[in-house]
Amino acid sequence: MATPSVPQAQETAPSSPPPAAPPHSRRAARKAAFAAAVSTSLEWYDFFIYATAAALVFNKTFFATGSEVVAPLNSFATVAVGFVARPIGGIVSGHFGDKYGRKPVLVTAILLMGVATTLIGFVPNTSITWLAPAMLVLLRICQGLAVGAQWGGAVLLATEYAPAHRRGFYGSFAQLGIPIGVVMGNAVFLAVAWAVSPEAFTSWGWRVPFWISLFMLFVAFAIHRYLEETPEFQQVEAKLAAAPAQRRSPVLEVLRHNSGTVLMAGGTYLVGIVMFYITITGSVQVATTNLGITRSDVLAIILIAAGVLVPMVPLTAYLSDRYGRKLIYGIGIVGMGLWAVPMWLLIGASSSEDIWPLAVALIVSCVVMSFQTGPQAALFAELFPPEIRYSGASLGYQAAAILGGMAPMAMVALINGEVANLWRVGLLIAALSVLALACLVALARRRA
Template sequence: MATTTQLRRAVASSYLGSVIEYYDFLLYGTAAALVFNKVFFSSLDPLVGTIASFGTFATGYLARPLGGVLFGHYGDRLGRKKMLILSMTVMGVASFLIGVLPTYAQAGWLAPALLVLLRVLQGVAVGGEWGGAVLMSAEHATTRRGLWASFTNAGAPSGMVLSNLVLTATTVVVGNDALVQWGWRVPFLLSVVLLGVGLFVRLKVDETPVFRSARTRPPAPLVDVLRHHPRSLLLAIGVGLAAFVVQSTLTTYLLSYGVQQGIERQSIVTALTVSSALAVAGILGWSALSDRVGRRPVVLAGAVLMAAYAFVLFPLVDNGFILVALVLGQSVLHPMMYGPLAALYSELFSTGSRYTGASLGYQIAGLGAGLAPLLFAQVQKSTGGVAAIPFVIAAFCLLTVVCTVVLHETSRTSLTGDGDAERGTGQLATPPGAHGADA
């Protein structure tokens, strides 16, 4: 009973923590697409201002691998729980401070400079959060690891729903003009309330039994990953990269593009909120299926279908079907690529360096989410359209297909012990003929 109770607490804590982290992190993406180009880059041409706004958005993703290494190191040495409390605190404080920043009109260049600094802190925090949150669920689970670990990934669209609901409510109350002037601050200031709730829940979760029973803890987990798991790390990056490119295309770039096409801003935010809410079910459903048929078949199917869908996405938006475009993309196809990654990444590394390895692989792949809107905005500016963008998305999906084919099936790998990630031994042994990624 104690084990079941702790699993439930761990899953709830991971999900809620992820919701809060991504509320803060993705709120910035929505604000970058709709508001920040006017608030912090008002002296620039509108399209150039949008590119600059997406540039600051990208800095958060660039900082995420650093957070993965820093929090991963101490999470592998001192424990998952301590680092998760710290990551949540850093994120909440940074988001609150964004809400009190001066604008460009008030402070000149200092305003965007401080914005970039706080965005970096956000990136470091979320870079440390994901790996620990996934391991809190995965290392407490004895069965259905794909499902339980995916609650952390489900926190991302849930955080998007929450941030959009708060942003929508703020817009309704204060109006569009006031939103640009000062209303955008309200969702960021509310972060301090969410921080209090999240810390209350997280403090009730015990350290994972897998970490407590680990036989060895490498003094330098990053060195251990690079020395003993280099192939796993590279394949993890390749498997996840397309999922992140698609994620930010759907949740960030498409917002800006839709506004340019004359679609009402609130209609886009509403469509994104609906598709994000449905994406939670998609992530949990496809991840549960990966427990039955394996991680690879689900991810492969998602990558192939998304490559084809990329060529339909923009015509749908051009014709005003923004809700259909987002629901099919974000709620159905993207979760196939994204949901199983939580368990898959944790299954590629041994206990002593799992936090570092899973975090680093995930966050380096996550650079695709930060750089894609910036890249696509540049492509649109230089070519005068979006015709080339589906080919870029399809190329990333092809990379995922190749890396997933090369990768061994991980769904039956044990997380107990120090070497089980490579050998596939232990409680949930790898079937005969399957080998670790670095074997």
């Protein structure tokens, strides 16, 4: 079977504006972008609240050991399990998404995430030592499978409906789910922490954010009922229906002909996913355990920092439509590398009496991350032809997830309970940015 040609990613602005999409196409693109934003927001809300609960509660309940190092390591280990499952979800969903359509796989992923997250809220406090951790691990695996399947479907829903010259901007709506999910999760945790006593929060209040995930079922129904399959996949279906040869597995086609692209794409994102989860999750554990900052103050700062991403993600995606995906994406990589060590020095200078260094550290972190997050959806989608795009984009994105999910554990091990060791975390992120930049350069040369 001949290797399918891969379209070149858009790298420069066209000399003259392309013709506007017809009104019905613009309406469909806006509807698809809105559906992608809503579905990813709720999906990432579900995925992130587990990490927040692991940082605030699970290390004191299900995994309590009396050690400031061992307890959070055990708790964050279950967080990492979800990241290990994400590539599996990407592989399975990529196969079915390229063969049978983006929409049915996306709907299935939303349903799986909603059910698994709701059930986490019902995990019992039991005297049987192994039961609750085993249930958490199983349900966290289901979350990882769901988010691994969902990202590719939402991204392709947004980009394959979009006009070619606006794919970065429209694709960013799928990426918007990341900061919106963080904002929603932290807002709900803050509301519950404000409404109940600390003892009640640890006992049952932490369960409320998980029960809210039942709303995911209604979102899945709405997408199934009111949204059509993407135009590009409809063209692929028509092409394959006319072809007499039986089609091979899309995942195998990606691994056979595009494995280098997948690995380099994942390498470019490794620094982003590590910095994100250390910023959003790891800093909660460090600030509350090692620096003595209150839980409410930390959650409020993270809510503000993630809120900065909401306008920045579409802005940087728009810039990628104008000036090129890889340029804007590369600015994000360099920015994260340069900010990594100063960020953690500022965090180390924070205390319960002076939380402003922590706020500056996390807000600037989110600003520099946005330059990678914004153009990422369109960049990864444009690396692969439509026939294998779901598989290729999902594998490239989820390839970094395994190591990214272990970032909070690595952070705890590097710090080892000593605030003086915080700079080590920044050095790790800086080293990963060098690796990411090398992968981006190699990817650009490969595409050329």
